[in-house]
Amino acid sequence: MKKSNKNLLLVIFLGIVVCLPFLLDDYWLHVAILTLFYVIMASSWNLLAGYTGQVSFAHAAFAAIGAYISGILSVQMSISPLITLLFGSVIAAIFGLGLGLLCLKMGGIYLSLTTLGFSEIVHIIIKNEYEITRGTMGLEVPNLLGFYSKTAYFYIMLLVTFIIIFFLAKLIKSDHGLKFKSVLNDELAASSIGIDTVKVRVIAFTISSAIAGFAGGLYGHYLLLITPEMSSLSQMFMILAMTIIGGMGTLSGPIAGAVFLQVLSEYIRIFGKFHLLLFGVISLLVIKFAPGGIVGLYRKITQSKTDPLKIETQSKYDY
Amino acid sequence: MSSLFVNIFNGIVIGTIYALSALGISLILGAMNVMNFAHGEFYIFGAYFSYFFSRSLGFSPLIAILLSLGLIFWIGFLVEKTLIHSTYGNLMDSLIITFILSIVLQNIALIIFGPYPKKPPSWIIGSINVLDLFYYSSQRLITFIVAVLLLILFFIVMNKTWFGKIVRAISADREVASLMGINCDKVNSFSFGFGVALAGVAGAIISPIFGVTPMGGVGIGLTSVVVVVLGGMGSFKGCVIGGLLLGIIENIGVAYISSGYRNIFGFIILILILLFRPSGLFGTTIK
Amino acid sequence: MWKLKGENISKSFGGVTALKEVNFGIKEGEIVGLIGPNGAGKTTLFNVVAGVYRPDKGSIYLDDENVTNLNSHQLCRKGIARTFQIPRPFPELTCLENIMVSIIGREEKIHNSNEKLKEAKKFLKFVDLDNYGNILAKNLNLIQKKRLEVARALATNPKIMLLDEVFAGLNNTEIRDAVKLIERMKNEFEITQFWIEHVMGVIMEIAERIIVLDNGEKISEGKPIEVARDPKVIEAYLGDTDV
Structure with a gap:
């Protein structure tokens, strides 16, 4: 597709997104806000899995850490959520850094199993430390703005999503992004040409944890009631499924996946208890038959007529 | 004092299941x-099948367990053929696929069997006086004996049969094994079936005591992985000793600290191992 | 006086000895060949020198500095570059990006992107891949992959280059091209070269000195002509059915 066409499409798409509060009713605006949360979560998880090849199962747990830290601080110390939000993100980043340093030296399996364990532990602690977290009852947290407006919250979420996507796009196109991709492609070869692979992974892991923590806090101050469900493995699974169904290792994939699954879950509401199962089956089918996800399929359709050897490079270095 | 004995013995029983x-x-x-x-x-699912065969179809517990064992083996075999096979050499894909599979299976269990615990019938009732120290439930004792027999059977299979020898050769060095003309692919489906059948039978024999819920697999799955790391990846002996150790530690921890934190002890152990001895008790780190 | 020196290097894997008390030295600007039959421990020695494995015993010195316990990427920044027996360019990156990674990984950073681009193109041109800049590395053929890997290693600005079986899988014409490339590498970049070759062929003409490994031990060392006549070497190679 021509570059100008692509830009035009992008502008139209953004235009529609910005106008959403005027097009949607209250309920669907709520869905749109949730979708934006998932867009951030899936995009930041994709930075790990899609660009550095690390499968973390603690992404939802980091969001829960962000939400609970921010919530608890704002409730108990009456600090403005605008400030506690940052605390939540920083604490999530610190946990990310610690976990990263602990297990990234030892390679893929260890990261996955440690993050899975960590995520279970966060879930258990939130459930059990009733006096601080209110357990399964859920913790009531103040509104970010001090007043309740879905439209305002939608624009805040949208702005944050833009900033994060823009940041991720810049990061991936930067020299750091190239390092990430070299580690994803071949760790041994990357270290043989001077790339500190452990450091690269720890950086990616910390950045993604910080983003998850921030998104979690933002989400919590919108929901006004946060529950241990935030850190559950089902929540983690949603993030993973969105990334895979949308297309891992691409910028637009997680966005497409998050929108697709959120809208789909609204339409299959009547089959409530089947939807995780359905998403699981869809993800397995996608991995098996269309590993590039929605974005991969789209590219296959639009690029099939052109020279297969010619590809669109993602980095800024073009010959 | 006798409560400490009971806790330790409970730990050993669950430890054999972990192993x-x-x-x-x-x-x-x-x-x-x-x-x-x-x-x-x-x-x-091992536990659910055994529940289904014994409670719903009325088979005797032993037959129910054997049927469930066979069924789990075949499901594992088919899962390997359809899902896992294409991921060889790609660690990330296999991690993601098995994670998704776990969510899918949990939800299938939830839909079929519902959210409440299901319990297959006990094999035996009453309790036994152990060396005049404490009374112990007969069901637990017999579960323990069966688990130990299964562990012994496992080691016999691994040491005496062609399958065991091939698997050990592949585990030791994949490249050498393939040079020796061993077809790793053929062994794979069988290994996966056999491996998950071990989990299935463990679930089937312990479920008359604890019952089974759709989410009950998360904790045990995680604990099993911790046991593997604790024992040392690649060491079967390590799994047994690691399993027993973790079982005892957890039970003492649950008794003296809090039952809500059962799975936390395993995780603390995991972190300690990663920090101080990544190769575990008997193994080598794998890349 | 040694550019790179290894002292008493031993390494074993699960009871199998791969290297036993190996000593070697390479002078500045020299081209040294490392030969030996299959399973002699050549690649293991390379991996120890390049920091992939830690030796069980022994030390490695680069310009008299002990570098035994450094990681791969640290050694690379000190000036040791390598290629692999089976080439491992980053398959999903373009040729240009492959080289760019080396330039980014350097100790001395280039900050201007145009400069970086110019630098990367220089190395692509050096290995005649300048028409392939935007092609993904996975689409190259074997010889192109090998050339790309050489360029990628060169782009780290090494002092010394470890080359693992550059000629494996190449036909005679391709070997001649590769030899030219090696010579240009020596002349244009003044790089000390340490080479593995399985077959005693071309390497005997290019290398100034040859080290022979067999069963993890050094059995001979010297000028190519001397080594070729050494009865121990002949015996070692006679046992090897591949030659």
């Missing part, structure tokens, strides 16, 4: 280089 399940993970990891995150779900 069985962990041996399954270790076998799959060694033979196929796949970390099976859906292991716990095969464990709960």
Whole structure:
């Protein structure tokens, strides 16, 4: 597709997104806000899995850490959520850094199993430390703005999503992004040409944890009631499924996946208890038959007529 | 004092169950280089099938367990053929696929069997006086004996049969094994079936005591992985000792600290191992 | 006086000895060949020198500095570059990006992107891949992959280059091209070269000195002509059915 066409499409798409509060009713605006949360979560998880090849199962747990830290601080110390939000993100980043340093030296399996364990532990602690977290009852947290407006919250979420996507796009196109991709492609070869692979992974892991923590806090101050469900493995699974169904290792994939699954879950509401199962089956089918996800399929359709050897490079270095 | 004995003995009983399940993970990891995150779900399905065959179809407990064992083996075999096979050499794909599989299986269990615990019938009732120290439930004792017999059977299979020898050869060195003309692919489906069947049988024999819920596999799956790391990846002996150790530590921890934190002890151990002895008690780190 | 020196290097894997008390030295600007039959421990020695494995015993010195315990990427920044027996370019990156990674990984950073681009193109041109800049590395053929890997290693600005079986899988014409490339590498970049070659062929003409390994031990060392006549070497190679 021509570059100008692509830009035009992008502008139209953004235009529609910005106008959403005027097009949607209250309920669907709520869905749109949730979708934006998932867009951030899936995009930041994709930075790990899609660009550095690390499968973390603690992404939802980091969001829960962000939400609970921010919530608890704002409730108990009456600090403005605008400030506690940052605390939540920083604490999530610190946990990310610690976990990263602990297990990234030892390679893929260890990261996955440690993050899975960590995520279970966060879930258990939130459930059990009733006096601080209110357990399964859920913790009531103040509104970010001090007043309740879905439209305002939608624009805040949208702005944050833009900033994060823009940041991720810049990061991936930067020299750091190239390092990430070299580690994803071949760790041994990357270290043989001077790339500190452990450091690269720890950086990616910390950045993604910080983003998850921030998104979690933002989400919590919108929901006004946060529950241990935030850190559950089902929540983690949603993030993973969105990334895979949308297309891992691409910028637009997680966005497409998050929108697709959120809208789909609204339409299959009547089959409530089947939807995780359905998403699981869809993800397995996608991995098996269309590993590039929605974005991969789209590219296959639009690029099939052109020279297969010619590809669109993602980095800024073009010959 | 007798409560301490009971706790330790409870730990040993559950420890043999952990060991069985962990041996399954270790076998799959060694033979196929796949970390099976859906292991716990095969464990709960082992229990559910045994529940189904005994409660709903009225088979005797032993037959129910054997039927459930066979069924889990075949499901594992088919799962390997359809899902896992294409991921060889790609660790990330196998991690993601087995994780998704675990969610899918949990939800299938939820839909079929509902959210409440299900319990297959006990094999035996009453309790036994152990050396005049404490009374112990007969069901637990017999579960323990069966688990130990299964562990012994596992080691016989691994040491005496062609399958065991091939799997050990592949685990030791995949390249050399393939040079020796061993077809790793053929062994794979069988190993996966066998590995998950170990989890299934562990679930089937312990469920008359604890019952089974759709989410019950998460904890056991995670614990089994911790046992494998604790014992040392690649070491079967490590799985048994690691399983017993973890079982005892957890039970003492639960008794004296809090039952809500059962799974936390395993995780603390995991972090300590990663910090101080990544190769575990008896193993080597794998790359 | 040694550019790179290894002292008493031993390494074993699970009871199998791969290297036993190996000593070697390479002078500045020299081209040294490392030969030996299959399983002699050549690649293991390379991996120890390049920091992939830690030796069980022994030390490695680069310009008299002990570098035994450094990681791969640290050694690379000190000036040791390598290629692999089976080439491992980053398959999903373009040729240009492959080289760019080396330039980014350097100790002395280039900050201007145009400069970086110019630098990367220089190395692509050096290995005649300048028409392939935007092609993904996975689409190259074997010889192109090998050339790309050489360029990628060169782009780290090494002092010394470890080359693992550059000629494996190449036909005679391709070997002649590769020899030219090696010579240009010596002349244009003044790089000290340490080479593995399985077959005693071309390497005997290019290398100034040859080290022979067999069963993890050094059995001979010297000028190519001397080594070729050494009865121990002949015996070692006679046992090897591949030659």
